Amino acid sequence: MSLERRATTSPPEVRASDAGGKVAKGYAALFNNRTDIGDFFTETIAPGAFAETLKKSDIRALIDHDSGRVIGRSSAGTLRLKEDEKGLAVEIDLPDTTDGRDLAVQLERGDISGMSFGFRVTHDEWDESGKVPARTIHKVELFEVSAVAFPAYDDTTIALRSLDDARKEQKRKNFNAAAHRLRMKTTLDLRSRSKA
Numbered sequence: 001m002s003l004e005r006r007a008t009t010s011p012p013e014v015r016a017s018d019a020g021g022k023v024a025k026g027y028a029a030l031f032n033n034r035t036d037i038g039d040f041f042t043e044t045i046a047p048g049a050f051a052e053t054l055k056k057s058d059i060r061a062l063i064d065h066d067s068g069r070v071i072g073r074s075s076a077g078t079l080r081l082k083e084d085e086k087g088l089a090v091e092i093d094l095p096d097t098t099d100g101r102d103l104a105v106q107l108e109r110g111d112i113s114g115m116s117f118g119f120r121v122t123h124d125e126w127d128e129s130g131k132v133p134a135r136t137i138h139k140v141e142l143f144e145v146s147a148v149a150f151p152a153y154d155d156t157t158i159a160l161r162s163l164d165d166a167r168k169e170q171k172r173k174n175f176n177a178a179a180h181r182l183r184m185k186t187t188l189d190l191r192s193r194s195k196a
Helices: 051-056 098-109 156-195
Strands: 004-008 013-016 022-030 035-037 041-045 060-063 066-073 079-083 087-094 114-127 134-148
Touching (some): 004 022, 022 098, 051 134, 066 087, 066 098, 079 134, 087 098, 087 134
Parallel strands (some): 060 134
Antiparallel strands (some): 035 041, 060 066
């Protein structure tokens, strides 16, 4: 499975921390929020999708998905992530670096307008009974969360690969089921003939 990115336009905010620094807070993902993916399909993230990965992954906080601009890390305690009833809540202790100070100013001014996350789907379900396919994401492997200037679904091509993979898997299952039915029918026919 390919690395995918998704975003929310729920703007993060910045606050003063008890230690005298600044903390960025927001949501990288919202649960049960149906989102259109490039007019090709819709997608919903189910509650609990991050539960397993939050227990075992060392996740980074970045600016615009740039791995050279790390502003927090879960193993260092400078990035705190949790699932709540709304979605994936993010808290980042902004570093006293150029990126950290600049991000604080950009959040206060409203220049940075969203949060995003980089992930790999490990369990999803597809429903193609409606006009457009609908994907429900049940479990992900989370790699990073980002403060982003353009919170959009900019990786429709990668997301479409997931739909294509799901369709190929369904075709494979249908073929295997048909082959199994044919084998069973042949076995029953042979048994009937041998008894006659």
